[in-house]
Amino acid sequence: MRLHGYYRSSTSYRLRIALELKGLDYEYVPVNLLTSEQKGAPFTARNPFGSVPLLEVDGKDYVQSMAQIEWLDEAFADRPLLPSDLHDRYIARELAYAIATELHAPLNLPVLKYLKDQYGKSQDEIGVWYRHWLARTLAPLEARLAQLGTGDFLFDAPGFFEVCLLPQVYNARRFEFDFSDMPHITRIESACLPLPEFQRAHPDNQSDNPENT
Template sequence: MRLHGYWRSSTSYRLRIALALKGLEYEQVEVNLLGAEQRSEEYRRLNPFGGVPALEVDGRIYAQSMAILEWLDERFPDRPLLPRDVEDRFAVRELAMAIATELHAPLNLPVLAYLKHDLGHSQDEIDVWYRHWIARTFEGVEARLAQRGAGEFLLGAPGMFECVLMPQLYNARRFSCDLGAFPHLTQIEAACREHPAFAAAHPDLQAARPS
């Protein structure tokens, strides 16, 4: 099993967490997004979407991180990322998809680069953009968590939701977002930080991280 990804990519980060939670061993293959390696002809033969991550298993290539999370749970059912109960499964998917679809699209690297280099926005303006979308989505997620009375984890143990949440909390702190209005999210964050799977997957501990 080989994970083609980038050390600070949120989608690569979520897969590192999931693989660690499931106790699956894998080799990391760094794809340097800042060097545009994801757009190279060689990489596009591997992943025609031209992004990260791509998971290589037994000669097959799997792309799109949310689909890979579901595939991992079906292919390796031990230590499930999704609960058995249908309503709980919906709760996990609802919150995970809110973050994956409402945050990743406007905040990924190509969008931020377009805002800066093509549209001429300053870094301060881009930071405002970033904080706006983080707050807008986190408000809905926080409200849902409050309705459920969520504790350290959404459903008592970390799973798909936490895999998707933690990279965006990492990004939120990188961009100095005010998280004071999100006590349920930061409570889950604190619990995840103490979990070895999340610690091992953290961007700052990846071998490819620049010194």
């Protein structure tokens, strides 16, 4: 199993956490987004979307992060990311897909680059944009966690939701988002971060992080 990704890409980070939580061995192959390697012909021949992560398993390429995670959980039954109860599965997906559908695209590099290049927005204005959309989804997400009476994790152990939450929180902190009124989200963050699976998956600990080269 090979994961082609970028240390700071939140979708690559999702996959690293998912693979680690499921105990699956994989080789990490860095793709340099700064030189647009993902838009080059060798890469787009395998993934027309020109995006990471690309997961390579038994000669097949898997190219969309949420579909990859759903597939991993179906193809490798051990250590499931989704709970077994149908309603719990719905809840895990509700919160994970709120992040994946509402936050991924508006906060991803192509949109931020469009704001800079086409609209001439400054880094400060882009920060305002970034935190605006974060607040709009993370505030109701925090309210849902409060309704559910969530503890250290959404359920008994980290899974499908935490796979999506931790990369989003990591990116939010890079943009100095204020988490002071979000005790549920930050408690889950604090409970996950020290775990060896999350440590191994963390952007700080990837071979393509410039601090490690």
